[in-house]
Amino acid sequence: MITVTDDTTIGEALQAAVERYADNSLLAVPANPQRGYAQQGVEISYRDAGRQIAELARVYADAGYGLGHRVALLLESRPEHMLHKLALNTLGICCVPINPDYRRRELNYLIDHSKADLVVCLASRLASIRESLEDTAHQPAVVALDEQRAAGSLTSLPKAARAAQAGAVNADTPASILYTSGTTGQPKGCVLSHAYELAAGKWYASQPGFVSIQEGRERLFNPLPLFHVNASILSFYCMLLSGGCQVQTDRFQPSRWWEEVASSRATIVHYLGVIIPLLLKQPASPWETQHVVRFGYGAGVEPQLHAVFEQRFGFPLIELWGMTEVVRTISDYTSDRQVGTRSFGRGMPGLEVRVADEYGESVPSGTPGEMLVRYSAETPRKHFFSEYLDDPVATEKAWSGGWFHTGDVVVQDPDGLLHFMDRRKNIIRRSGENIAAAEVEAILLTHPKVQGVAVMAAPDAIREEEVLASIVLVPGVPADDAICSELFDFCQKEMAYYKVPGWWWFTDEIPTTGTQKIQKHRILAAGQEPTALAGIRDLRTRKKRG
Template identity: 55%
Template sequence: MIEVSDTSTIGAAFEAAARTFAERPFLAVPRGAHRPYHRDGYEISYADAARAVGALREAYGRAGFGHGHRVAMLLDNRPEHLLHKLALAGLGICCVPVNPDYRPNELAYLIDHAEVDLAIVAPERREQLDAGLAVATAKPPVVPFDALELLPAPARPRRADPVTGASAASILYTSGTTGRPKGCILSHGYELEAGAWYATRGQLARVSPDGERIYNPLPLYHVNSSVLSFFCAMLTGGCQIQSDRFHPDRWWTEVRETRATIVHYLGVVVPMLLARPESPQDRSHSVRFGLGAGVEPPLHAAFEARFGFPLVEVWGMTEMVRVLLDNEEGRPAGTRCFGHPVPGIDVRVVDDRDEEVPTGVPGELVVRHSAQTPRRGFFSGYLKSDEATAEAWRNGWFHTGDVVRQDAAGGLYFVDRKKNIIRRSGENIAAAEIEAVLLAHPGVAQVAVLAAPDPIREEEVFACIVLKNETDRPAMAEELFAYCCGELAYYKAPGWIYFLDRLPTTGTQKIQKHQIFPDGVPPFDSPDVFDMRGRKKRTPLHAAR
């Protein structure tokens, strides 16, 4: 394994890995006629990846890009995203991955907020990016990812100081509780230590030094695949198998054909796979364990019994992805436990006054590295929001916003989210962002967005709306749904729309969400509730050019 610390740089670590594991496979893509790229599959060795990364690095450097610049990347889950990421990191350039489901206003916000110096794009996404740039204040140059000979000189000079472990490697945008997503700044040291942490957990999650093949269908604009599994693979001589996204009809074919030994999942994956007809091929694979979160306890045990490998439940977040995990040998499956405190992750469960709660009592999970170095291995801060960073780190502990309980043996169990966040199919959705969009519609007087339980996607967006004027409610539901889809990524649009005559408020007119459904159950069967879930569809890619 390549040894790293919080002072290591990604460029140096990759060069060491390429020398050590030269002929081993580094990145792979399953076959897929549905994609506009690598339809026959793809695999590249460490040595060949090093040559490709070197050529990209030379092209960026020759154009004048370097330490301190930021590059937006709209490449979906192409393996080239990871090669460009390594080339950028080698020069001290910060990559800003772009969610391909973003609508123009969301794209414009990211471009302006991150102040990117350049955007690189896949051909099938150029029209989408141009639509975002049309409403953005900033107008960075745009270059196809495979035509770096077109790179212009940057508008501002690169920094002269050397790249270090503290240099920014990525800015990942994650939903906050007050509206627009927050940009999490991740350093070289953070990203490498996250991979090393995963690689050394052992027991049920043992990573072999002989080279694992990690199948990860999760998006590269998330920390799970772009940092956690990627750097675990790189530091141990493994291969990251990067699918474009999860689909139950393709999962097992891709896992078998790529000879995956580890798979990453979300809670939505397990019920979809269990719903498929049983087959003699159910155990015809090479998978030793799965790593993920959000599986309902009864399904957890059923999955392990049917498919023959353990599901290791984890807890982590973009701000700190050195995961806690339920990896102990002999642990019972499906208990909602996601692990125990270990050296390198101190844990407390606290009330609203930051005082520890008794064993078994739910409270907010707060974490740190240690008393001496509380922020080691954590994100560097929220971009342009020192106040939000300080608030998250109050009293020397990072406040996660997750409500958990702890048993007498130290086991941690997820209960709920304290933050006003909806968790749908692995995406964190800020209720406030959807509320702001709906309130901008001329027909809406009040709105409250909540999380509703969903049997497949864990939670769904439930929008409670008071109209300014009474109108045809079914038609208005259609209009508001289409309006949201035009302003927000498809998964953020309301899955349920509920029209009410009024919303409960305080004396100062603050909406009291907890009083909308006193028994905690939304009125799904009400004639004033409209089910839009079947209409939430990802926008198809433009035909490849």
């Protein structure tokens, strides 16, 4: 295992891993003849990755990019994303991943807010970047990579418009800015340091019990996208520090899952709750009996499906809790784990937990409350996210009272075991994506025919939750199929497909308080399911990636 201290940088850890695990595979892509690249699959050794990363770093440095610069990457979930990220981090450049599902408005926000110095994208994404730059105040340079030879097609770059900062890369240098949905509208830019990213991998690689990592022997299959913390940081650095290989597929496909898992010789798989019922609904396949998976690591499996999945496919699903702001995960990795419940483990040294009421006071065992976390009383923020970019007020609010406020409601047993109860306020969790209701509401309110709107979560048997929009139209506009279709198409143009409401309900009035704050809980009668509202329209089948 690579030794990581509080002072280690990503470049130093990478160099040590290349030297120690040279002949091992670091990155792999499973074969898929239907994919637009690497149809036969790819294996990249630590030695080859080191060479490619060094060459990419030379190209960036020759163009004047270095400490303090930010480079946005729109390279989807290809291995090139990680090669470029590591090259950037080696030079002290901060990586800003771009969600490939972002639409023009969302791209505009990310470019302006992050103030990226350069955008590196696939050639197929160049047009969308250029369209966004027509609207942005900030104007970064842009370079497109050839689709078929993306790793080796970067031979030169436009010169950096500003000089790199003086000094050396250190553990506190920003390595990534990941955009996460908040409850107040636009996503927050979560700044993660070199220390954070390496500590995430070290924590995962050091877990005991079911989650124990075997040095140089693991192949971790991750179907989650590289613009998320799970794949690009948590699992990747676990593999890097332990000599393992990250098997990165482009996206989750239920019909191909077992073939890709088995043929790639994966020993670990990552999952989200939405994946489990989809796999259980697949017809039996020889591939599902040929895998060598030791455990699955993820969150959100429905209690009634947990044991069913394990019995059919022959390995444990280890439930965890985590979020972008928090370097460490909590997981139920012990032999007495409670399969079929929403338990996800206990706090421990390095990730202390307290369950509190709305005033920040601890609640008794068995009482629901918000989960607060910290590293320790002496150094509460150690290895957590550095800040919300350019938002010190939000950063300090999140750390009120010396604890990070997760916003997640849990119940704690007397022995410390934690059980998940509810989602964060005003956040909709759809197929692993966190969607801010306020962001969807803000977009709908820009439509000239919408007078008022309240967006909330509706339960979904496949995707966990779906977006539901309750809408008051301006006087004179009929609440018919035509306006519903018009608003759906409007949203499709303005936001990533998964944020678009799948359920639509038109009403004459949305309940508010005396100070005109919307009371979403009053839209429904006691015990009423949102999808049972009279006249509700179901447009879920129209939601498609663009």
